[in-house]
C-alpha cells in the first residue's frame with residue numbers, strides 16, 4: 001500500500017475487513033504521492049458479496065472505471081491447525097481453503113469486470129513456497145498441511161486464469177520468508193527460528209516483478 005500510494009497519480013484500493021478500524025485508518029493516513037489517494041473497500045475474504053459490492057461502490061461513488069493491478073494477499077496460517085495427515089482436522093483444512101483459496105476465486109470473479117478494462121491487467125497471488133507439489137520435499141519435515149493444501153489450490157486457480165484469459169497477466173509468487181507479525185507468532189509456536197526478509201525487501205522484490213511487465217512507465 002505504502003509503495004503504491006507514494007507514487008504519483010495512483011489510486012490504491014485497500015481491501016480491509018473493517019474500514020472504520022484504527023488499523024484501516026493508518027492506511028488512509030499513509031503519505032500519498034501527487035495526485036494519488038487510497039480508498040478503503042470493505043472486503044472480507046470469506047464473503048461472497050463483498051467484492052462485487054466493493055466494485056459497484058468504486059464505480060458509483062468514486063467513478064473508477066477500471067483496475068490495472070489486483071493483488072490477492074489475504075491469507076491465514078494457523079499454527080495449531082498443523083498436524084500430520086492422520087490427525088488433520090477437516091474444519092482447519094476448510095478454514096484455510098476458504099480464506100486462502102476460495103477467496104482468490106471470489107476476488108477474481110468480482111474484479112474482472114473492472115480489471116478487464118485495463119490495457120494490461122495484472123492479477124497477482126501472494127502464494128507460498130509450501131504450496132508446491134513439486135517442491136514438497138523441502139517442507140517434508142513441517143506438517144503445514146492445511147495451509148499448504150490451500151495454497152496449492154490457490155496456485156491452481158491462478159494457473160488456470162493464465163490459460164483461460166490470454167490478455168491477463170496472472171501469476172503467483174512466493175514472497176519469501178518474511179518477518180511479519182503473523183510469521184513471528186507462527187514460528188514461535190512451531191519452535192523454529194524467526195529469520196527472513198524484511199517486509200520492505202519483500203515488497204521491493206515483488207514490485208520489481210510487477211514493474212517488469214510495465215517497462216516504460218515503471
Ligand SMILES: NC(=O)c1ccc[n+]([C@@H]2O[C@H](COP(=O)([O-])OP(=O)(O)OC[C@H]3O[C@@H](n4cnc5c(N)ncnc54)[C@H](OP(=O)(O)O)[C@@H]3O)[C@@H](O)[C@H]2O)c1
Pocket residue numbers: 016017023043044045046072073074075076077099126127128129174175176177178179180181182183196
Ligand atoms: N510472511 C511470510 O513469511 C509468508 C510466506 C509465504 C506466504 N505468505 C503469504 O503472504 C500473505 C500475507 O501474509 P503475512 O505474513 O503478511 O501475514 P499477516 O500479517 O497475517 O497478513 C495477512 C493479511 O490477510 C488478512 N486477512 C486474513 N483473513 C482475512 C479475511 N477473512 N478477510 C480479509 N483479509 C483477511 C489480514 O487482515 P487483518 O489485518 O484484518 O487481520 C492481513 O492483512 C498471505 O497470503 C501469506 O500466506 C507469507
